[in-house]
Amino acid sequence: MIDLLIIGSGPAGLAAAIYARRANLETVVAERIYGGTGQVAESSQVDNYPGLPETNGYDLGQKFREHAESLGTEFKDGEAVAFSREGDSWQTTFKSGEVIVSKAVIYAAGAVHRHLNIPGENELAGRGVSYCATCDGAFFRNRTVAVIGGGDTALDDALYLADICSKVYLIHRREEFRGSSRTVARLSQKENVEFVLKAKPGQIEGEDKVTSLMLEDGRTLSVDGVFIAVGMVPVTEPVKDVVKLDENGYIIAGETGKTSAEGFYAAGDARTKALRQVVTAVSDGANAATAAELYIRTCFG
Numbered sequence: 059m060i061d062l063l064i065i066g067s068g069p070a071g072l073a074a075a076i077y078a079r080r081a082n083l084e085t086v087v088a089e090r091i092y093g094g095t096g097q098v099a100e101s102s103q104v105d106n107y108p109g110l111p112e113t114n115g116y117d118l119g120q121k122f123r124e125h126a127e128s129l130g131t132e133f134k135d136g137e138a139v140a141f142s143r144e145g146d147s148w149q150t151t152f153k154s155g156e157v158i159v160s161k162a163v164i165y166a167a168g169a170v171h172r173h174l175n176i177p178g179e180n181e182l183a184g185r186g187v188s189y190c191a192t193c194d195g196a197f198f199r200n201r202t203v204a205v206i207g208g209g210d211t212a213l214d215d216a217l218y219l220a221d222i223c224s225k226v227y228l229i230h231r232r233e234e235f236r237g238s239s240r241t242v243a244r245l246s247q248k249e250n251v252e253f254v255l256k257a258k259p260g261q262i263e264g265e266d267k268v269t270s271l272m273l274e275d276g277r278t279l280s281v282d283g284v285f286i287a288v289g290m291v292p293v294t295e296p297v298k299d300v301v302k303l304d305e306n307g308y309i310i311a312g313e314t315g316k317t318s319a320e321g322f323y324a325a326g327d328a329r330t331k332a333l334r335q336v337v338t339a340v341s342d343g344a345n346a347a348t349a350a351e352l353y354i355r356t357c358f359g
């Protein structure tokens with residue numbers, strides 16, 4: 059039995075690993091994607107992590123990972139699909155059938171991209187429909203694209219794509235943006251960015267690749283790519299029977315990450331909280347590892 063199993067290698071999971079290893083806990087980080095660092099890798103620029111202005115998200119994630127590795131964290135690739143409490147320990151079952159037994163678990167599996175669920179979205183995914191501008195933007199050099207959403211992700215994506223693409227439509231369902239007014243101001247100065255407000259996408263069209271986007275009001279925009287940035291959905295399906303979730307599917311847990319189940323902690327975007335950012339994910343990881351350490355030392359000596 060190991061001391062601590064951490065699910066997820068984003069900023070929350072990696073910060074938890076750093077704190078756990080510094081406390082000398084035998085720690086394994088399980089990750090769905092080998093060598094991943096979570097959503098932060100998709101950010102072309104993180105401008106609000108204290109002390110590191112205008113940092114590239116990929117590089118920041120790599121630094122977190124290298125730090126956790128340098129302290130002797132063990133990584134394992136595999137998707138955790140079920141958790142059960144057996145006596146004083148937790149048994150985590152992976153998709154491969156493998157089981158890891160641990161004294162405590164920190165669940166930091168984060169969230170995945172929300173889909174629009176409109177015709178053409180699934181059919182044209184990877185053929186013009188994308189959920190990651192920094193991953194796929196370069197394929198649309200000198201082309202016309204649409205970005206859907208009004209939060210920080212959509213605004214950042216539009217700004218990033220404006221420097222690559224000939225034209226960027228930013229399509230938002232309301233008149234006011236949810237994301238940073240500073241980024242909105244920067245976008246307003248870009249000649250090739252056009253705001254399309256109070257507009258909802260109805261259908262993405264194209265045979266083998268995207269050719270146009272039809273809005274619900276009947277307007278059709280000729281585009282080569284559609285970048286969907288309409289928020290995230292927590293990855294909590296595997297834990298829904300072991301911990302309490304709120305009505306939106308987030309794990310109910312306070313600052314220490316303590317959930318409704320003993321020895322099971324939540325950190326990062328999967329936890330109920332007001333602000334989901336790298337800085338709060340990192341803070342969650344530190345808090346959850348500290349609480350887990352106290353729990354392990356108290357219960358197991």
Ligand code: NAP
Nearest residue numbers: 105174207208209210211212231232236287288289290334
């Ligand atoms: P978000 O803040 O939840 O914004 C989602 C956007 O998508 C909202 O504008 C929402 O519209 C729109 N939307 C949702 N469902 C839709 C639908 N079915 N059809 C059309 N539009 C839809 O998500 P996010 O932008 O991914 O950001 C998530 C968190 O990460 C936020 O806390 C954000 O501040 C943070 N973040 C920060 C940075 C940064 O600081 N650089 C970068 C990225 C993300 P409404 O506004 O009408 O609800």
